[in-house]
Amino acid sequence: MKVLFVCMGNICRSPTAEAVFRKCAEKVGMDDRVTVDSAGTGNWHVGKGPDSRACMAAARRGYDLTTLRARQVSMDDFQRFDLILAMDHDNLDRLLAMRPSASKAEIDLFLRRYGVSEDAVPDPYYGGEDGFEQVLDLIEDGAAQLLNEIRGRL
Known part of the structure; x- marks a missing residue:
């Protein structure tokens, strides 16, 4: 199973989701059956590391x-990944608009898919440290649900 997490710039939410989900899969011994990556719909931060506040939290x-390192979503991603999870509605809309007709990937809104308390992962970039903690709380909840879904598929 190959999962791609997507936010706007790939420096806060999606790399956090990538790291959290990767560790979840490792903890239960599924890291050999799950591929995880992250990307952004925008290209502003390509090649840069995640936001320092996201790293610290x-x-x-x-x-x-x-x-x-940040990268932008590519057309190849729609063939390489089984599941592409957007962090918010704007990025979901962008993914659906750029999705090639022959795409094999399932595209969805991450938190909504798993019934987490929030519909979307809020962008913490312009806020304080509490925003990064909230992002982690939400992503950890969603990652646990995603892991359950993948267990059921494998």
């Missing part, structure tokens, strides 16, 4: 974002 919970 993640590190406090045992996740390492420091090796990740």
Whole structure:
């Protein structure tokens, strides 16, 4: 199963989701059956590491974002990934608009798909540190549900 998390710039929410979900899969011994990546719909931060505040918040919970680098969603992603999960409605709309007709990927809104308390992962970029903690809370909840879904598929 191949999963791609997508936000706007790939420096806050989607790399956090990538790291959290990767660690969830490792903890239950599914890392050999799950491929996880992240990307952004925009190209502003391509090649840059995640936001330092996202890295610090993640590190406090045992996740390492420091090796990740931002990239933009490519047309190949719609063939390479089984599931593409958008962090918010805007990015979901962008993904659906750019989706090739021959795409094999299922595209959905991450939190809505799993019935987490929020519909979308809020963008913490312009806020304070609390926003990054909230993002982690939501992503951890969603990642646990995603793991259950994948267990049922494998």
